[in-house]
Amino acid sequence: MTEDVSLPQRRSVAVPTWSSSLKVLLRADSTAQMRTSMSLVLTFALPLILLVATGLGKNSAALGGPQFRISLALTVGLVSIGTVGYSLAIARDRDTGVFQRLRVTPAPTWTIMVSRWIVQLGAVLVMAIVVLVVAALFVGVTLPPQDYLFTVLVALLGSAVFLSIGQAIVGLIASADTLNAAGRLLYVPLIGLSLFGNTDRLGTTVELVSRWSPGGCLETLLSAAMGATAWSGQSWGALFASVGYTVVFSVIGIRWFRWVSH
Amino acid sequence: MTSALRVTGLRVTYGPVVAVDGFDLEVREGEIYGLLGPNGAGKTSALSAIEGLLRPAAGDIVIGDIDARAHRMRAKAQLGVQLQATSFHSNLKLLELVRLFAGLYGVTLSPAQIRELLEEINLQQEASKRFRELSGGQQQRFSLLIATIHDPPLVLLDEPTAGLDPQARRQLWDRIERFRKESRSILLTTHSMEEAQAVCDRVAIMDHGKILTVGTPAGLIAAHRDDPQVRQAAHGEVTLEDVFIALTGRALRD
Numbered sequence: 001m002t003e004d005v006s007l008p009q010r011r012s013v014a015v016p017t018w019s020s021s022l023k024v025l026l027r028a029d030s031t032a033q034m035r036t037s038m039s040l041v042l043t044f045a046l047p048l049i050l051l052v053a054t055g056l057g058k059n060s061a062a063l064g065g066p067q068f069r070i071s072l073a074l075t076v077g078l079v080s081i082g083t084v085g086y087s088l089a090i091a092r093d094r095d096t097g098v099f100q101r102l103r104v105t106p107a108p109t110w111t112i113m114v115s116r117w118i119v120q121l122g123a124v125l126v127m128a129i130v131v132l133v134v135a136a137l138f139v140g141v142t143l144p145p146q147d148y149l150f151t152v153l154v155a156l157l158g159s160a161v162f163l164s165i166g167q168a169i170v171g172l173i174a175s176a177d178t179l180n181a182a183g184r185l186l187y188v189p190l191i192g193l194s195l196f197g198n199t200d201r202l203g204t205t206v207e208l209v210s211r212w213s214p215g216g217c218l219e220t221l222l223s224a225a226m227g228a229t230a231w232s233g234q235s236w237g238a239l240f241a242s243v244g245y246t247v248v249f250s251v252i253g254i255r256w257f258r259w260v261s262h
Numbered sequence: 263m264t265s266a267l268r269v270t271g272l273r274v275t276y277g278p279v280v281a282v283d284g285f286d287l288e289v290r291e292g293e294i295y296g297l298l299g300p301n302g303a304g305k306t307s308a309l310s311a312i313e314g315l316l317r318p319a320a321g322d323i324v325i326g327d328i329d330a331r332a333h334r335m336r337a338k339a340q341l342g343v344q345l346q347a348t349s350f351h352s353n354l355k356l357l358e359l360v361r362l363f364a365g366l367y368g369v370t371l372s373p374a375q376i377r378e379l380l381e382e383i384n385l386q387q388e389a390s391k392r393f394r395e396l397s398g399g400q401q402q403r404f405s406l407l408i409a410t411i412h413d414p415p416l417v418l419l420d421e422p423t424a425g426l427d428p429q430a431r432r433q434l435w436d437r438i439e440r441f442r443k444e445s446r447s448i449l450l451t452t453h454s455m456e457e458a459q460a461v462c463d464r465v466a467i468m469d470h471g472k473i474l475t476v477g478t479p480a481g482l483i484a485a486h487r488d489d490p491q492v493r494q495a496a497h498g499e500v501t502l503e504d505v506f507i508a509l510t511g512r513a514l515r516d
Contacts, residue, residue, distance in 0.1 A: 015368070028359075032351045097348045104345065106336070106368075
């Protein structure tokens with residue numbers, strides 16, 4: 001089948017810059033994120049429902065003050081986006097070969113993952129702002145401007161913690177189905193532990209574990225950020241613990257991450 | 263004639279398992295080269311190493327004049343790749359996927375240009391659909407468009423016609439022929455001897471991670487026509503499949 005013809009010289013294809021690769025990936029990932037109805041529910045509906053629902057009923061005050069309700073709503077949003085939504089989306093794309101298709105392009109592989117992280121952080125930022133606006137309009141909690149900024153920054157730190165947990169899960173569990181089940185199982189303790197850091201109703205051991213759990217640390221920091229409690233040694237401890245969780249889980253998640261599930 | 267791809271002494275391992283060993287291959291410019299082998303022969307592992315998806319334990323891979331192990335990104339930019347099992351972002355429309363992959367290769371396309379490209383492969387009506395909503399043949403055409411969006415000199419196709427009906431398969435062969443006329447080189451893996459004979463200039467039969475024989479389809483048949491094992495496998499006139507069976511055995515593979 002070979003024809004003895006002279007072939008035109010083909011040019012060499014240039015390599016695009018990492019910034020242009022990241023830009024097109026960000027555009028695609030953010031579009032995909034906005035089109036996922038489940039991610040929208042997890043991002044906005046769940047925290048807002050919780051924010052409003054915890055204020056209903058005559059015993060609602062026993063759950064905590066308005067700031068506690070806001071921090072609980074933010075925590076639920078962060079766990080939903082970071083630990084459940086992110087890890088499941090990554091596992092599904094890995095299972096179906098989306099990452100392999102991207103990896104054969106000249107885009108640096110780190111841009112594929114960084115783009116996903118930036119989109120998740122963006123979702124957290126929007127979620128935190130929406131929760132704070134709804135809290136101001138419908139729950140009657142308004143904060144000084146610097147506390148709003150502080151709260152959003154803490155939400156971003158919390159996002160890093162729960163994204164790193166999501167990364168660790170997706171690094172350790174290969175199958176999307178197993179990961180889905182594990183994510184749901186983890187969801188309850190991650191949220192539940194954040195509830196009991198300020199009370200010894202379940203005993204001092206549970207209180208201690210709860211206070212220093214990822215969710216408990218976030219509760220402590222959010223409480224200080226919104227001015228419900230003063231910034232203290234415990235706040236510093238929660239800050240360092242959160243950074244530590246992020247580093248440890250990120251290292252686990254990156255070290256054991258595989259681009260293919262088989 | 264110069265080489266579009268030259269692989270020498272390639273070795274790919276997965277822990278203690280050796281998938282490819284002592285693998286040598288050369289695809290000339292403008293050539294369509296078929297890699298044949300039973301399941302588990304190491305075709306996809308060899309291709310994955312060339313594509314930069316895994317790091318080989320040993321060996322050299324030169325794409326054009328680029329050392330692919332030393333300059334991975336530059337090498338990847340020269341390749342158009344269609345993977346065996348591939349998928350795209352499930353929530354993006356075809357238009358957006360074309361823009362994404364064009365962008366990843368540094369190609370900027372206007373919406374009108376993207377529509378023109380989709381029209382070329384008869385998918386203009388599907389521009390707003392998701393990849394998963396396409397038929398098998400449409401998915402294959404779209405994957406091939408994405409693989410060649412940056413006009414690469416070398417195209418790697420991993421079992422491109424698997425699961426396609428005869429019409430879609432013929433259409434793909436026509437497209438591969440067009441690639442040849444555009445002076446692209448193609449390395450494809452296939453289980454179809456009919457396909458290898460129809461489109462490939464040369465074929466290599468591999469098994470257990472090694473290339474067993476290389477030649478034109480007609481040349482391989484002529485060279486092995488009188489082998490006792492080939493005669494035993496043949497039902498009448500000797501075919502490329504008879505040569506393949508004789509060289510790789512009759513035992514079923516996973």
